[in-house]
Amino acid sequence: MMKKVAIAFTVLPLVFAGAGYGAGTVLAPSLSETATNSEAAKAKPGAEKHADGYGDAKDAVQDPREDRTIVMLGQVTVPVEKARSISYVVADFALKITDPVIAAEYSDAVTAMRIRDSLLEEMQRTAEGPALRGVAIDSDALSRDLRQSLLAEYPGIEDVLFVSLFKRDIARL
Known part of the structure; x- marks a missing residue:
């Protein structure tokens, strides 16, 4: 009985850690995709349009770090x-x-x-x-x-x- 408990306490965490690592590598975006998305966002600021008036210039909130006052x-x-x-x-x-x-x-x-x-x-x-x-x-x-x-x-x-x-x-x- 104690052998089964010891095996469960050592093997199960390793199995779940491996499964979590594997899922993370599969689900996470690759570095090239992330770089491409950030470059596209920098190249075309405000290019994306939203429905119902979202993203209008008058509704934009200014970053307080850029405000000189x-x-x-x-x-x-x-x-x-x-x-x-x-x-x-x-x-x-x-x-x-x-x-x-x-x-x-x-x-x-x-x-x-x-x-x-x-x-x-x-x-x-x-x-x-x-x-x-x-x-x-x-x-x-x-x-x-x-x-x-x-x-x-x-x-x-x-x-x-x-x-x-x-x-x-x-x-x-």
Whole structure:
């Protein structure tokens, strides 16, 4: 009986691993097909047409990395202490600036770091209040509050954007 169990624990994983590898090589597109598809997409941007108005130029979303008025600042983590748990709020910030010249100035590494530090200080102040202690975070209200705190020192900020914003609760033991 033990021999059969030992054989099952060694042979079956090898058989299924081989089957998975074989299926992956059969189902995956070849490198030449992938290269051909990407070259065709680069050669004819917007060439593919969609039904019902999909893909119209007016509906296209601009990549924020190509927008010269958006300044990426980076990520901050703020601990929010509660009675029975600690929540960590992780926010990746970007700023929408009114003028591309000001955006270029704020994109400087030193200035961007100072702005991010100001945002971190304000997030820590906010963590002491009820705004970050609830189940959900009102990102619009938080964005408005952060923008108001930055405007005195950094004029020209149209909006504080969250590239990502999430909260993780860790129970205390």
